[in-house]
Amino acid sequence: MDLMLLFFIFTLAAFLGFELIAKVPSQLHTPLMSGSNAISGITIVGAIIAGGTDDHSWLTTVLGTSAVILAMINVVGGYLVTDRMLGMFKKKTAAVKKEDAA
Amino acid sequence: MNAASLINFAYIVASILFILGLKMLGRQASARRGNLISAVGMLIAVVVTLLDKQVVNFTWITIGLVVGTVLGVICARVVKMTSMPEMVALLNGFGGLASLLVGWAEYGKIRAYGWDRYLAEFAGNPVFTGSAIFLAVLIGGVTFTGSVYAFAKLAGLLGGKPLLFRGQHLLNALMLGLILAGGGVAIFASDPALVLAGFATYLVVSLVLGWTFVMPIGGGDMPVVISLLNSLSGLAASAAGFVISNNVLIVAGCLVGTSGVILSVIMCKAMNRSLLNVLFSGFGSGAPGDGDGGGVIQGELKPISPEDSFAVLEAARQVVFIPGYGMAVSQAQHQVRELADLLEQNGAEVRFAIHPVAGRMPGHMNVLLAEASVPYEQLVEMDAINPMMASMDVAIVIGANDVVNPAAARDKSSPIYGMPIINAHEARTVICLKRGKGAGFSGIENHLFLMPNTRMLYGDAKSTLQAVVSEFKSIAAG
Structure with missing residues (x-):
């Protein structure tokens, strides 16, 4: 792909990132940080490509496989932790209902 | 297709x-x-x-x-809900290390095949792709060791105090120079031994730089650091995306990179400080005596028993809880909620005042209280609670420290001067739950504890709250 096109994409994504996070209530800052941390695990894509190349080099295999493991921990751990946190936010009515049911 | x-x-x-x-x-x-x-x-x-x-x-x-x-x-x-911040730091570190390894693996391929074959697969030219690999390894390395340091600090494996030494910034600048030189050699030199030396130098120094970069930042500022490192790990992924011409890596990494910066700035604003001040000032490292010049701290610590606390609370109509990291440490959120429920049954109106940077991460307290099923309608943000504070009968401070320290408003020599606080001292009675005497995590003396309307309830927050709760229950039963 053309280099300038990649830069173009990068610049647009940068502005989008700034705009997305303008008004977020403070109680959501931690889940948001954790959720975007999971997205930064997208480096898993690079890790798969790096590790999947068959170039008969043990160095590439070791580096690629380690990268896949680490990025996968980041992705899976990140999404699950965020989900766990967000699962705890409830409205009062919902919380009461749940207790009644129990 | x-x-x-x-x-x-x-x-x-x-x-x-x-x-x-x-x-x-x-x-x-x-x-x-x-x-x-x-x-x-x-x-x-x-x-x-x-x-x-x-x-x-x-x-x-x-x-x-x-x-x-x-x-x-x-x-x-x-992971326990209370350890969430260090978990996020650690996961973030793994992501950074993964980007570093991706950059390294691609670099290894280039060295093995030569540029021509490599660039036939991916767009770019030696300078561009070389710089992208350089950035992926550098940013990934800084993210990794920086996050591990932040993790260790939050997990209590290292002291919370910032470590400063003379010439620290100079050393960091020198290391940055060394990284640039090593990276240049690794990309452009042709002699294999020289290339290896250059690559090894800048890889190792990048890792060291992450460590020394976070070292002078105090434990209290770790949320900002984690958010910033999160942003960096996104940029590292984005750099890796430029290496292999992969648009989803570039977009997702960049989104995380910029949104992380915004989040860090929001957190700094809540402490009324700039990002640069957080990163480079060694905040909280000053001698604790520095703030005493104006003779502001006078008075003594007045302890109170759980029984007397109960008596105060039973008469109260307006109660506000102000949680801090201490609540997380002693896992007291369920007892807090139990007490809140009893107070409500007793006819009191209960609120929770949440400072934007209470705990070790913004929203940390919200997560914990949500875990204990406190409805989030009861949580009130700092700006909303402060005007009501004077009408509060009792303010219960649970392991919070700097965020209720009036020195931030009054004492110009205090290191936290200018930080907005929850005005707990305006409540009629303040009960502070605290593990023991001495300054908190940031190492700053708290003027609130010495004020005439403040009572100190010493002990582990969980057990002292339990004691107050059982007082309530025994009265109800009797």
Whole structure:
């Protein structure tokens, strides 16, 4: 792909990132940080490509496989932790209902 | 449609899901779905990458994916809600290290095949791709060691105080120079021994730089640091994306990079400080005596027993809880909620005042109280509670310190001067739950504890609250 096109994409994504996070209530800052941390695990894509190349080099295999493991921990751990946190936010009515049911 | 365009199409879908997911994460009602949507985007990105024509060797990738998934699930299940900040720091560090390894692996391929064959596969030229690899390794390395340091500080493995030494900034600048020189040599030199030396130098120094960069920042500022490191790990992924001309890496990494910066700035604003001040001032390292010049601190610590606390609380009509990191440490959120329920049954109106930087991460307290099923309508933000504070009968400070320290408003020599606080001292009676005497995590003396309307309830917050709760229950039973 053309280099300038990649830069173009990068610049647009940068502005989008700034705009997305303008008004977020403070109680959501931690889940948001954790959720975007999971997205930064997208480096898993690079890790798969790096590790999947068959170039008969043990160095590439070791580096690629380690990268896949680490990025996968980041992705899976990140999404699950965020989900766990967000699962705890409830409205009062919902919380009461749940207790009644129990 | 051939495989390559199918993959790129799927990457566009994944990018859209990330954007939607991030947007939905910013609103209470949709946050959980947003996280799920962004996870679906990630799943799509991973699956189609496996179809890439570059990927031919699946054995090790499969092993890596399985091992990573298992470890990730374990991390997420085992971690306690109170340790969430250090968990996020650690996960973030792993992501940074992964980007570093990707950069290293690609660099190894270039060195093995030469530029011509490599650039036939990916767009770019030696200078551009070389710089992108350089950035992926540098940023990934700084993210990794910086996050590990932040993790160790939050987990209490290292002291919370910032470490400053003479010439620290000079040393960091020198290291940055060394990294640039080493990186230049690694990319442009042709002599294999020289190339190896250059690469090793800048790899190792990048790792050291992450450590020394976070070292002078106090434990209280770690949320900002983690948010910033999160942003860096996104940029490292983006750099890796430029190396292998992969648009989903570039977009997702960049989104995380910029949104992380915004989040860091929001957190700094809540402390009324600039990002530069947080990063370079060694905040909280000053001698504790510095603030005493004006003779502001006078008075003594007045202890109170759980029984007397009960008497005060039983008569109260307006009660506000002000939680801090101490509540997280002693896992007292369930007792807090139990007490709040009893107070409500007793006819009092109960609120929870949440300082934007209470705890070790913004929103840390909200997460804990939510875990204990405190409805979030009862949580009041700092700006909303302060005008009401004078009408509060009792303010219960649970392991919070700097965020209720009036020195921030009055004492110009205090290191936290100018930080907005919750005006707990305006309440008629203040009960401070505290493990023991002495300054808190940031090492700053708290003027609130010495004020005439303040009573100190010493001990582990969980057991002292339990004692107050059983007082209530025994009265109700009797």
